[in-house]
Amino acid sequence: MTGIDRNDDRMAHPQNHAYTDAAGSSSTGTAADALGISRRELDKRLSSYDYELPKEQIAQTPLSKRDSSRLLVVDSVSHHTNSIFSNLPQCLKPGDLLVLNNTRVIPARLYGRKPTGAPIELLLLEERQEHCWLALVKPGRRLKPGAKIIFEAHQPPTSSSDTGDIPPLLPLTATILARDEATGGRLVEFEVPPGASLAALLEQYGEIPLPPYITDSQALPEQYQTVYAQTAGAIAAPTAGLHFTPELLEQCRERGIKQAYVTLHVGVGTFRPVEVDDVTDHKMHGEWLEVPAATVAQIREAKAAGGRIIAVGTTVVRALEGAAAGGELQPFSGKTELFIYPGYQWRVVEGMITNFHLPRSSLLMLVSAMIGRERLLDLYREAIACSYRFYSFGDAMLILPEAFTSY
Structure with a gap:
């Protein structure tokens, strides 16, 4: 050339x-x-x-x-x-x-904590069944089946276009079900409040995951x-x-x-x-x-x-x-x-x-x-x-x- x-x-x-x-x-x-x-x-x-x-x-x-x-x-x-x-x-x-x-x-990156206050980060990989996802968990070594995660909202609820009222922030928690040997991830089951959708909750609690080589983006x-x-x-x-x-x-x-x-x-x-x-x-x-x-x-x-x-x-x-x-x-x-x-x-x-x-x-x-x-x-x-x-x-x-x- x-x-x-x-x-x-x-x-x-x-x-x-x-x-x-x-x-x-x-x-x-x-x-x-x-x-x-x-x-x-x-x-x-x-x-x-x-x-x-x-x-x-x-x-x-x-x-x-x-x-x-x-x-x-x-x-x-x-x-x-x-x-x-x-x-x-x-x-x-x-x-x-x-x-x-x-x-x-999807807003697949979630931040939360254990009941002890220890921070936890999740990256959702794929939905296995309703409200149950395969996720990479960091740190995951001590998260055994039955462990609870309490998530922290990334985006607050927005006001209703009809009334202007701001709905209450619904809680989002999850339980570790099992370790996935193929990926090293965890099967995670979300507890979704009645009448709510997990997709809507992810918009409030999750964020779009950028690739690891993007370290300084205002996108x-x-x-x-x-x-x-x-x-x-x-x-x-x-x-x-x-x-x-x-x-x-x-x-x-x-x-x-x-x-x-x-x-x-x-x-x-x-x-x-x-x-x-x-x-x-x-x-x-x-x-x-x-x-x-x-x-x-x-x-x-x-x-x-x-x-x-x-x-x-x-x-x-x-x-x-x-x-x-x-x-x-x-x-x-x-x-x-x-x-x-x-x-x-x-x-x-x-x-x-x-x-x-x-x-x-x-x-x-x-x-x-x-x-x-x-x-x-x-x-x-x-x-x-x-x-x-x-x-x-x-x-x-x-x-x-x-x-x-x-x-």
Whole structure:
């Protein structure tokens, strides 16, 4: 890939410049050739998914205008362009289908105390049955079955729009039922007062959990939700969708770019790095998803008309490919533990919008399965040199079908 001169005008005005990748420029590939190690073997090594990122390029706060983020458009196996997200409609074609994840992040982080006064922190992971959740508890070592937790309100009740009266703050307590061996978490049963809903109580007692690498953010809760968030259940946002505005979605529709929706409740796995040396041994945390029949019909119709299926985010990729695990896309509701890494054979997805991901993460491996690990890391290095913002509140990448590589 071509080098970057930090004094080059491209650094000041990167949105309109295109680049051609020089074949064979990857330092990783050169090292592999010198050592006689095949790329397939390197693709299995966890250490192959490392890269250096300056701390200041980890975005701590979202941009005030969602679609003003930068967009790295990867439009062939050897070419890419710097743009901005508001140009997305011009990067796609009439007849293309954007598939978006309409999950909504819940106020999953709770703070409370034991009857002794000792502080307790909970991160809700998934609902097992009514009022019963699997949660990570800190500190959890001494919380045995039967232990009580008394929660502290994060948001006070608001006044009724009809009367102006402020309702009383209802109490929220919970009991530890058991330890979950698979996650190290706890099964927690909430005591919900008669006539109240746990969802409403969570709005008062809980807060939106931000990723651990966001340490100094003034973001409002709604800024960590997509503008089309609808179905509550995620503990992290499908961040590729954070760049969309209602106006941009309408511009896509006016250009003939249609939209369809799936639901995948992003779980704790999004925070957990891959820790095995051979990435093919990694086991994904299960996440609940739904691909409705209407979306399957839209995808089939778009493909039949020559349109391309563009997934908005890695969660949509996993939802669609998980629903096609039997060989053909079908309506699906249930859990997926699908782990996509280089060598994966694509069934549904033909392009993707995605943010820039953490080193050694399963998300980085998923994107590597599309365009190749070496090229992806080269693009990341260039994005770093061009001062792109990384991770959840950062900039985005558009990968078009022409950029996919065969394995």
